[in-house]
């Protein structure tokens with residue numbers, strides 16, 4: 001079976017040099033190995049994703065000379081798949097609804113921090129500080145009945161009691177130069193959100209479901225997602241899905257050493273193209289010349 005690669009952008013802005021690097025690495029790996037390259041449009045956040053950005057993704061990738069299999073998988077068309085995975089996790093008793101608003105969470109975190117150090121996840125966000133996990137079933141049902149919004153969270157402590165010693169195979173490098181067999185540390189993320197009342201999935205859940213459904217064998221993506229792989233491995237085990245290998249690559253930074261953002265114009269592929277850059281120039285700019 002040929003290896004399967006994927007490039008998985010979110011259509012919430014225009015692509016920049018960092019995306020070009022990731023897409024070209026995937027394309028080159030697929031070519032070198034006789035593999036397949038898939039495109040996945042990660043558009044579960046309807047408030048931020050727009051069709052014109054998706055059109056621009058197709059145009060920019062084609063301009064770079066990248067060829068991928070069509071049609072692309074658009075996540076917003078597959079909520080039933082994510083819902084089924086969520087139901088499987090719920091049936092295992094590993095998911096609970098948490099009703100606090102963002103403001104209430106911020107207040108709880110401030111109170112915890114005033115009492116001492118409160119842990120943060122690898123992205124720097126405070127771990128969930130609430131105690132919704134211990135709400136009695138009738139209180140949960142009553143709150144759901146009132147129609148208040150809620151997030152469905154993974155009971156990480158319960159999961160870690162039954163799953164331990166997870167690893168993944170890292171062909172690239174983590175931010176701490178991790179390589180080879182890497183030990184997963186999902187507990188560092190606390191009770192991650194798997195879905196919300198109005199969106200039956202999350203980045204973590206849909207990426208894991210899709211990588212498995214699409215038969216992805218090697219995930220090539222930026223180092224900013226290295227630590228998220230711990231959660232992905234955990235979900236793969238809970239959902240009985242195969243584990244791809246991972247190749248995390250360095251991020252392309254601006255002159256100030258900051259990660260590129262979709263709003264920084266000077267590194268946008270469209271801007272560079274209008275300024276006269278060729279696809280070969282873009283390869284050179286990201287160090288793939």
Ligand code: GLU
Nearest residue numbers: 008009010042207221225
């Ligand atoms: N959609 C994610 C992003 O644009 C990438 C997800 C992944 O490669 O796992 O950053």
